[in-house]
Amino acid sequence: MQHILTTADLRKVTASFSEARESIALVPTMGNLHSGHISLVELAKQNAEHVIVSLFVNPSQFGQGEDYLEYPRTLEIDSLKLEQAGIKMLFVPKVEEIYPLGLDDATHIEVPDLSDDLCGESRPGHFFGVTSVVCRLLNICNPDIAVFGQKDYQQYVILQRMVSDLNIPVRLLLGPTQREGNGLAMSSRNGYLSKGEKKQASFIYSTLVAASEEIIQDSSDLNGIEINAFEEMTKKGFKVDYVAIRRSSDLKKPKGGDTKLVILAAARLGNVRLIDNVLVKLTKN
Numbered sequence: 001m002q003h004i005l006t007t008a009d010l011r012k013v014t015a016s017f018s019e020a021r022e023s024i025a026l027v028p029t030m031g032n033l034h035s036g037h038i039s040l041v042e043l044a045k046q047n048a049e050h051v052i053v054s055l056f057v058n059p060s061q062f063g064q065g066e067d068y069l070e071y072p073r074t075l076e077i078d079s080l081k082l083e084q085a086g087i088k089m090l091f092v093p094k095v096e097e098i099y100p101l102g103l104d105d106a107t108h109i110e111v112p113d114l115s116d117d118l119c120g121e122s123r124p125g126h127f128f129g130v131t132s133v134v135c136r137l138l139n140i141c142n143p144d145i146a147v148f149g150q151k152d153y154q155q156y157v158i159l160q161r162m163v164s165d166l167n168i169p170v171r172l173l174l175g176p177t178q179r180e181g182n183g184l185a186m187s188s189r190n191g192y193l194s195k196g197e198k199k200q201a202s203f204i205y206s207t208l209v210a211a212s213e214e215i216i217q218d219s220s221d222l223n224g225i226e227i228n229a230f231e232e233m234t235k236k237g238f239k240v241d242y243v244a245i246r247r248s249s250d251l252k253k254p255k256g257g258d259t260k261l262v263i264l265a266a267a268r269l270g271n272v273r274l275i276d277n278v279l280v281k282l283t284k285n
């Protein structure tokens with residue numbers, strides 16, 4: 001496994017691929033890899049000749065009091081997992097490589113409104129950090145494709161808007177959420193949960209599935225379905241940030257006639273904040 005540390009070295013590699021007209025897929029990660037990440041790598045491999053994985057715990061997307069310092073850094077084992085998945089190149093830049101002017105003086109990229117909604121409401125500044133780093137990674141790597149996981153659906157919609165608005169020539173792919181046997185969405189932060197909490201946490205997914213079935217049965221009272229799911233999770237001991245039914249294309253509130261929806265939730269179990277979502281497709285009458 002080749003560990004590439006600098007922008008200059010990565011550019012040399014990607015330039016040689018581009019000159020040979022060979023396609024490149026980027027899988028951006030913050031490490032502590034699980035099967036969900038590996039499924040994104042597999043999707044990338046199906047769609048490009050070369051796959052580059054980046055591993056960078058991005059300080060600008062963590063708010064004050066969040067787990068930036070504690071975030072698990074497991075480079076050696078991540079590197080082994082990627083090697084087993086057939087990956088040859090891992091971009092592991094230092095913070096100074098990505099933000100050479102320092103975090104305070106760095107140029108920031110922000111998608112307005114949507115970045116302050118849903119998860120943005122309880123994590124102010126989070127998406128501004130995500131767009132700022134992903135824009136840099138895309139500029140450094142110049143991939144044809146970049147792959148993101150559906151668990152972070154709002155992140156994906158925000159990044160779609162960023163690449164379209166800034167004319168970044170990349171196609172974003174969405175990899176389906178990988179789940180534990182009980183339905184819990186795989187996430188690096190699940191490692192903070194006890195065995196009992198992991199069992200309890202799967203209730204988020206079952207609640208969203210039940211709500212999505214209700215929407216398919218009768219979509220006339222979406223607000224009622226949101227409130228009901230919120231209350232069910234609260235009764236089970238979650239501190240719920242939101243349950244929201246939105247249009248899947250832009251995460252705006254659905255209007256009558258919209259058929260592609262998504263139900264999203266964020267809830268805390270103790271100190272751990274969990275997110276999940278389920279896409280819902282309605283048939284037109």
Ligand code: PAF
Nearest residue numbers: 028029030058130133152
């Ligand atoms: O989804 C993540 O792991 C991160 O938000 C990302 C896209 C790697 C940016 O740091």
